[in-house]
Amino acid sequence: MDLRQHGYAKAEDGTSLAYQRNGTGRPLVLLAGQANNHTWWDRARADFSGSTITMDYRGTGASDKPDLPYSTKGFADDVIAVLDELRIDQADVYGTSMGGRVAQWLAVSHPHRVRRLVLGCTSPGGKHGxxxxxxxxxxxxxxxxxxxxxxxxxxxxxxAENPGPYQVLGDPGMPPHAARGHLVASNSHDAWDVLPRITAPTLILHGADDVLTPAANVPLLAHRIQQARTHIFPGARHAYFDECRPLASTLVEEFFAMP
Structure with a gap:
């Protein structure tokens, strides 16, 4: 039986958003990094049980690419449009890099839609990040x-042992205005003041040697989010979720399996 479902949702402004759903069971939303589409999760997706849901952010993949301002808060609203299209009331959420910034807004602005939250290689943004x-x-x-x-x-x-191709280096099909929009969205993210409003149980993961988003952000996030747990992968860089498989995926699976 083919358990894959690809389709489109409509954002509030009419933007068409491509999504991909695989498997059945407890829904898990996987959010990619800046200027990347759903292929970011190609290697890790099969590690997770239940139903995995990915999407192409506006500006990437098969989604529309409007020449309008982008923001991490707006991307979070786009995630809700996908969940509404799939008639999913609540899901676990795992966001990495800019996807972790989107996930923060998702948990703040739509708390009843997020059961458990994992934030990977990300930052609170703003002057505190x-x-x-x-x-x-x-x-x-x-x-x-x-x-x-x-x-x-x-x-x-x-x-050296995994020569690629790598699916985490950006969507080569993005038009320049969309790439700029993603950069501005990620750089403008600032959830510091609202992070204490996150009520979903939260796990924070990071590579110790990440220079794209330094691991010094881990204690900052953990301090602002109630009862957040943390795990840092020694020697790992930004794509810890790929290089440190299967441990990283196992930690996420165990966290989501908790009642």
Missing amino acids: IERTNEVRRALARTDSRDVLADMMYTPAWR
């Missing part, structure tokens, strides 16, 4: 930025 250094920004601006980004995602040893 610990951002990447100017050196890292300059490196990402180089002409060989995809190779640079791959090195920031994975350790050299892991890349």
Whole structure:
């Protein structure tokens, strides 16, 4: 039996949002990083039991790409449009990188829709968040930025054994205005003041050697979110969820299995 379901939801402004649902059982929303589509989760998706739901953010994949302002709060509203289309009242949510920022707004603005929350390699944003250094920004601006980004995602040893292709280096089909919109959305994120409003049990995961979103953000998030648990993967970089499989996925599965 084919347990895959692909379709489209409509955002409040009419934007068409592509989604992908796999399997049956307890729903789990997986949220990708900035300027990436659902393929971000290709390697890890099968690690999770139940029904996994991914989506192409507006501006990526098969979703519409309006030339309008984007925001992490707006992306969270788009997630709700997908859940409404699928008639899912409540789901577990696992967001990584910018997806973790979107997940924060999802849990704040729609608390009754989030049963349990996992935030991976992410930040509260704003003046309180610990951002990447100017050196890292300059490196990402180089002409060989995809190779640079791959090195920031994975350790050299892991890349030597896993030569790719990698699905976490950005959606190559994004138009320039959408790529800029995603960058602005992620850089403008600031949930510091509202994080204490998160009521869903929360697990925070991070790679210790992440330079894209430094691990110093973990205690900041944990301090602001009630009774949050944390786990840091020694030596891991931004894509800990890929390189540190199956441990990372097992920790998430165990967390979601709790009553």
